[in-house]
Amino acid sequence: MSTDILIIGAGPAGLQAAIHAARSRLRTVLVGKVKYSGLARAHIDNYCCIDGIRRGLEFLKGGIDQAARFGAEILEEEVLDIVRGDGGFNVETDSGLEISAKTLIFATGTRKNRLGVKGESEYVGRGVSYCVECDANFFKGKKVAVIGDGSAAASGAVLLAAYAEKVYLVSEDLDVSDRLRHQLESSGVELLHGKVKEIQGGDKVERLILEESTVDVDGVFIELGQKGAVELASKIGVNIDGDGFIVTGKSQETNIPGVFAAGDVCGPPFQVAKAVGEGCVAALSAVKYLKKI
Numbered sequence: 001m002s003t004d005i006l007i008i009g010a011g012p013a014g015l016q017a018a019i020h021a022a023r024s025r026l027r028t029v030l031v032g033k034v035k036y037s038g039l040a041r042a043h044i045d046n047y048c049c050i051d052g053i054r055r056g057l058e059f060l061k062g063g064i065d066q067a068a069r070f071g072a073e074i075l076e077e078e079v080l081d082i083v084r085g086d087g088g089f090n091v092e093t094d095s096g097l098e099i100s101a102k103t104l105i106f107a108t109g110t111r112k113n114r115l116g117v118k119g120e121s122e123y124v125g126r127g128v129s130y131c132v133e134c135d136a137n138f139f140k141g142k143k144v145a146v147i148g149d150g151s152a153a154a155s156g157a158v159l160l161a162a163y164a165e166k167v168y169l170v171s172e173d174l175d176v177s178d179r180l181r182h183q184l185e186s187s188g189v190e191l192l193h194g195k196v197k198e199i200q201g202g203d204k205v206e207r208l209i210l211e212e213s214t215v216d217v218d219g220v221f222i223e224l225g226q227k228g229a230v231e232l233a234s235k236i237g238v239n240i241d242g243d244g245f246i247v248t249g250k251s252q253e254t255n256i257p258g259v260f261a262a263g264d265v266c267g268p269p270f271q272v273a274k275a276v277g278e279g280c281v282a283a284l285s286a287v288k289y290l291k292k293i
Helices: 012-023 056-069 132-139 151-160 178-186 231-235 272-291
Strands: 002-008 028-031 073-075 079-085 088-093 098-106 110-112 143-147 166-171 190-193 196-201 205-210 214-216 219-222 226-228 259-261
Touching: 002 012, 002 272, 012 028, 012 056, 012 098, 012 272, 028 098, 056 073, 079 231, 098 272, 132 151, 132 219, 143 151, 151 166, 151 178, 166 205, 205 219, 259 272
Parallel strands: 002 028, 002 098, 028 073, 098 259, 143 166, 143 219, 166 190
Antiparallel strands: 079 088, 088 098, 110 226, 196 205, 205 214
16 A cells, blocks of 8 residues: 555544645545544643534544545554655554555654553543643632642642642652742642552542542642653654654654654644644645655
């Protein structure tokens, strides 16, 4: 199988790239599974022109339908290997399918560091979140806990304090600047020292179990860091920065000719609007590259 543009990843960046690439009348293939997108179990209420709260999975399925309508071929598979070849790239999927592509767009997202406690996976999308910026608005007037030891957790707690009735920052060994400590104090964030043992609830999160105490909360934000899913890109020589994200220029190009990247795999902020914009730019840049404009 051969294609002009191969997009890896079925999140908002990859889907937008597929839409623009297919509209250019170039052969476009997207390889990815919507359920693996970080957005699949989230909700959206801050995306321009969409009024009200939308389920992430519904949003993504709409993108799949739209990309297919414009002519993109959607393969619900995983890419296992990529090899640079003469004039392009040879890609192998988990079904054994081999694809020859002239250009690549990496939209592989991130891998969030998990807490690894009972109840975490069960309550993702039902009170457990990995993105304060994305979900703070859903917890207006509620009690929430942020878990983490670094600046991301502390900054997230400060941000949440503008929305939530009560914010706890749970840390085993908080390591942040004096400025952030002052912001935590002035924002009314309560620091809890200890290790999280379990997240409990019914239909939604109701409490956080620590080693020596229990805290009633409506939401738990896990801020233990994240890195781009960059293994495949790194394998073919794409530059990765010190934080684990793909390095791109203003046209979403990488250091490898014909290879582009978009969305969370390129780093923060981790927002749908940013991912969609970068997906658009990456696709248009790939089209220009192929047409030698």
